[in-house]
Amino acid sequence: MIIDSHVHLITHGMAQAAFNRMDKMSKGAISRRGKSGPGIMNRDFIDFLGRTEIAEFARIWVEELDKNRVDRALFLPIGGAGLDEMDQFTSLHPDRFSAYMMPDDPTEKKVVQELEKLVKSGRFVGIKLYPCVSGVSVADERAFPLYEAAGALDIPILIHFGITMAPIADYRLTNPMDLMLPSRMFSETNFIIAHFGAGFFREVLLLGFHAKNIYVDTSGTNNWRMFLPRVMELSEIFKRAIEVYGAERILFGTDTILNGKTGYRDFVLAEQLKALDDLALDQDAHNLIMGGNAARLFGLGEL
């Protein structure tokens, strides 16, 4: 069984909303950049999004998952907009697709109610936070009601720390150490750090010293390794993560986005399978990382 715990659904509406939001935050800097130089998204990608309906996204995704023998994927939006589209998308194949919600501002009171409503559908199984883009530190106590609700509902919170492709990002909010306090205060809430911390690998390992409710996802190309003081092989990253977190707290992901040209990131899947093979893990540990942990953590049941 393979569960990809980190892929993206981006629709035209979601892209537009994210663009508008970031442009507002940057006081028009992004749209000015778009007029005078390269835009933040290439034209072909925008055109692909513009002509691709939800049903078509779902059709391509099932085809891609089948081709790569992936049983289920967990989809992340790129902002708070488009929940209806995400709901529509996952409802087309609830046996293959699950979703995260992603509040633009996790401190807003309405987010907790929104979460409670979405969780009832059974299709929304996680929350994504992006502190360096939302401008809200994960240590901000105004977000604590959300952490508490997530714990009560047994909904894990995935957080992007570290290096980001987002055009507007405050890197002061990218350090996973900010999670130390909330992870201790909300011991019933499970937190997942995306991309092994995307550059903050040392900090991710340090956090593992205390926290039993912190998980790590393996998603993406992991090319943040190029910006470490010493570049580490992917298998070495897996090895150290397993040594500190244990195989039961690591979740496989590819960070795939359909762009009209390339499909599922099979090269990421292959690269990570190879890294696991190089470590000669026992079958149980391998199965946990590739899907067992996600099934347990997100309550996806026996697949």
Ligand SMILES: [Zn+2]
């Ligand atoms: Zn991602």
